[in-house]
Amino acid sequence: MFNYILNLLYPNVCGICGKICTDSICKKCELKLHKYKVKNAVNDAVTIFKNRDNNFNHFISIFKYEDIIRKKMIEYKFGDRAYLYKTFAKIILKNEKVCGFLRNYDIIIPVPLHKKRKNARGYNQTELAAKEIANNIPNLKLETNILIKTKNTKVQSLLMKNQRRINIKGAFEIKTCRGRRRGRPKNKRQKNHII
Numbered sequence: 001m002f003n004y005i006l007n008l009l010y011p012n013v014c015g016i017c018g019k020i021c022t023d024s025i026c027k028k029c030e031l032k033l034h035k036y037k038v039k040n041a042v043n044d045a046v047t048i049f050k051n052r053d054n055n056f057n058h059f060i061s062i063f064k065y066e067d068i069i070r071k072k073m074i075e076y077k078f079g080d081r082a083y084l085y086k087t088f089a090k091i092i093l094k095n096e097k098v099c100g101f102l103r104n105y106d107i108i109i110p111v112p113l114h115k116k117r118k119n120a121r122g123y124n125q126t127e128l129a130a131k132e133i134a135n136n137i138p139n140l141k142l143e144t145n146i147l148i149k150t151k152n153t154k155v156q157s158l159l160m161k162n163q164r165r166i167n168i169k170g171a172f173e174i175k176t177c178r179g180r181r182r183g184r185p186k187n188k189r190q191k192n193h194i195i
Helices: 002-009 027-036 067-078 082-093 096-102 115-121 125-136 161-168
Strands: 047-050 058-061 107-110 147-149 172-174 189-191
Touching: 027 067, 058 096, 067 082, 082 096, 082 125, 107 125
Parallel strands: 107 189
Antiparallel strands: 047 058, 147 172
């Protein structure tokens, strides 16, 4: 009964067009987003890139960061639209290639925000989406206390690519099981959309 009343007061809306729908993304918008998918020579699906440096093993790209995708990401991060986590998580969860890749791991670590930024924004956008993903992929556990952002950096999206590396240098630490901080993570999945 409570959920019924809640749905009447706050119905599910499509995160892209804002129209009432049963899911977090309507069929029409799902089709509309298809043109923004990253395409490669082998297929028309998601691309899982092997990374060329030692910072992480792979990164996943589902969409080109342009037009409506860019607009919705910015709204999600900076426009007080926390509810969009369901839309982005749903897009990821509907992609079998990505889900198959994530099933190879036992934990997912969202990229943390500094305490000041999280308090100002009210939420960590990567944590919300990672939690939804972890709740829907068996044996994938969300870990929010391993990676810690110790430095309140400038907003990455406002910087050029070369400035981003400098900006985040020394900004994160790893909390070990004994509470000490050190090094960088190994064999863990971090979820974020800006690298």
